[in-house]
């Protein structure tokens with residue numbers, strides 16, 4: 001699946017709650033998992049593939065080499081503790097990374113692809129990833145958490161990159 005990138009409007013639009021777990025959704029989930037690993041990434045939100053539905057996929061062991069994919073439908077962060085600063089990147093924000101302050105430990109509630117309740121407790125990288133993905137569903141990018149100056153610098157860099165691509169054809 002194509003991954004939409006900043007400043008596409010779909011990344012700024014809050015996604016809608018899922019009301020029905022049907023075959024279309026199963027296919028979407030499979031495609032999202034494939035797209036995430038192909039990228040490669042440790043998480044992916046439906047907004048990033050142009051679908052405004054509240055579903056995220058992620059790897060439960062983001063530091064390991066093997067695949068351990070998981071899905072959360074209608075995820076909600078119900079608990080967050082302590083703070084952590086992490087250098088974040090995003091498949092929808094090419095060629096940029098920046099430190100963002102997040103909760104170091106979170107509990108995220110949702111349902112799995114079969115509609116069964118699923119609670120995930122996570123810390124450090126996985127906790128950061130889950131907050132980053134739930135942000136996507138709310139139309140927020142990690143660059144919305146950095147200083148206006150840093151964001152302005154990124155926008156300038158992006159403009160330049162897009163212009164160079166245009167010139168190359």
Ligand code: GNR
Pocket residue numbers: 040041042043044045048086087088089090091092128129132133136
């Ligand atoms: O692959 C990803 N790595 C990452 C690293 C630090 C903080 C967040 C992330 S999420 C990112 C994939 C992505 O853009 N998900 O929305």
Ligand code: NI
Pocket residue numbers: 089090091092132136
């Ligand atoms: Ni992202």
